[in-house]
Amino acid sequence: xxxxxxxxxxxxxxxxxxxxxxxxxxxxxxxxxxxxxxxxxxxxxxxxxxxxxxxxxxxxxxxxxxxxxxxxxxxxxxxxxxxxxxxxxxxxxxxxxxxxxxxxxxxxxxxxxxxxxxxxxxxxxxxxxxxxxxxxxxxxxxxxxxxxxxxxxxxxxxxxxxxxxxxxxxxxxxxxxxxxxxxxxxxxxxxxxxxxxxxxxxxxxxxxxxxxxxxxxxxxxxxxxxxxxxxxxxxxxxxxxxxxxxxxxxxxxxxxxxxxxxxxxxxxxxxxxxxxxxxxxxxxxxxxxxxxxxxxxxxxxxxxxxxxxxxxxxxxxxxxxxxxxxxxxxxxxxxxxxxxxxxxxxxxxxxxxxxxxxxxxxxxxxxxxxxxxxxxxxxxxxxxxxxxx
Numbered sequence: 001x002x003x004x005x006x007x008x009x010x011x012x013x014x015x016x017x018x019x020x021x022x023x024x025x026x027x028x029x030x031x032x033x034x035x036x037x038x039x040x041x042x043x044x045x046x047x048x049x050x051x052x053x054x055x056x057x058x059x060x061x062x063x064x065x066x067x068x069x070x071x072x073x074x075x076x077x078x079x080x081x082x083x084x085x086x087x088x089x090x091x092x093x094x095x096x097x098x099x100x101x102x103x104x105x106x107x108x109x110x111x112x113x114x115x116x117x118x119x120x121x122x123x124x125x126x127x128x129x130x131x132x133x134x135x136x137x138x139x140x141x142x143x144x145x146x147x148x149x150x151x152x153x154x155x156x157x158x159x160x161x162x163x164x165x166x167x168x169x170x171x172x173x174x175x176x177x178x179x180x181x182x183x184x185x186x187x188x189x190x191x192x193x194x195x196x197x198x199x200x201x202x203x204x205x206x207x208x209x210x211x212x213x214x215x216x217x218x219x220x221x222x223x224x225x226x227x228x229x230x231x232x233x234x235x236x237x238x239x240x241x242x243x244x245x246x247x248x249x250x251x252x253x254x255x256x257x258x259x260x261x262x263x264x265x266x267x268x269x270x271x272x273x274x275x276x277x278x279x280x281x282x283x284x285x286x287x288x289x290x291x292x293x294x295x296x297x298x299x300x301x302x303x304x305x306x307x308x309x310x311x312x313x314x315x316x317x318x319x320x321x322x323x324x325x326x327x328x329x330x331x332x333x334x335x336x337x338x339x340x341x342x343x344x345x346x347x348x349x350x351x352x353x354x355x356x357x358x359x360x361x362x363x364x365x366x367x368x369x370x371x372x373x374x375x376x377x378x379x380x381x382x383x384x385x386x387x388x389x
Contacts, residue, residue, distance in 0.1 A: 059088030177295030178316030201372030214283025223250030228288030234335035308355035
């Protein structure tokens with residue numbers, strides 16, 4: 001099978017989409033498929049007014065991208081086009097090009113981009129649903145991007161795509177990671193038979209560690225507001241005897257690090273081997289997000305190391321972290337609730353061991369790369385059959 005992967009690299013240096021795409025391509029290739037990555041980058045746009053203006057218009061409907069994909073399909077037609085991100089350099093125009101050429105399109109939604117102009121359903125630290133149902137103008141009124149120009153751009157391109165049914169009519173099959181995300185799409189008017197759930201996978205550790213002997217509580221991921229790092233810091237201040245380690249980087253790194261109490265240590269970005277070692281010395285992992293998470297790969301990585309997880313009771317996280325079985329859930333943004341549950345797990349190594357064991361079993365059975373590949377190929381085949389019917 002020949003598959004095109006289309007990806008618009010975002011401005012942030014700290015997103016996890018590209019690692020999922022690289023894993024997807026590697027799995028496809030080692031199983032005998034042919035892949036081709038078609039990528040454009042948004043990096044550097046914010047440094048040029050001309051580039052910002054160009055991105056504003058290209059995000060709505062980019063004729064040049066339409067022609068590029070049309071030409072590539074004519075020269076070397078794929079069996080499937082797998083879309084990951086289109087804004088702002090490609091635009092949904094490429095979906096139209098694929099449909100007119102009779103090529104099935106599978107689109108993975110790594111975030112909530114089809115139900116929220118700013119992709120996270122988050123406004124000033126709280127979940128926001130105001131734009132749902134054709135009210136994208138509220139993104140402008142509330143200036144959700146904290147930049148009027150960007151808020152207008154995000155709202156306009158979302159409104160145009162919805163009004164002209166570009167995603168609805170031109171994407172053969174949507175891939176989401178959780179039933180939560182699937183239901184969000186259905187409630188927004190997308191067809192249930194147009195959506196399949198394919199959870200992300202991660203590299204499953206060969207040997208799980210022993211969380212009962214952990215040296216610290218771990219966080220790994222992007223350091224930004226929507227990830228709830230401020231909630232973790234507040235909880236850490238209420239448990240100053242607990243050692244906390246934060247791995248990663250992000251746009252709010254300096255701001256967050258300056259607020260951290262003495263029991264919190266920042267260890268920076270870690271490579272694969274360093275991250276494995278980081279998990280091996282942790283007692284459990286905290287995922288304190290205040291936005292709708294699609295499916296954090298960190299969760300599967302931690303579970304594969306036999307680590308329990310304390311996570312926000314929000315979005316798709318409760319489907320991955322089962323409360324009382326593979327970890328504990330707390331109320332999003334509630335630092336006292338988080339602090340109490342961190343203290344509970346830290347003082348109960350046997351409970352950590354039991355939850356960690358259940359988490360590893362779930363990761364191996366449901367979130368391994370072999371399971372992901374099987375589900376992905378089934379999605380491709382379903383999309384091909386839909387086009388043939």
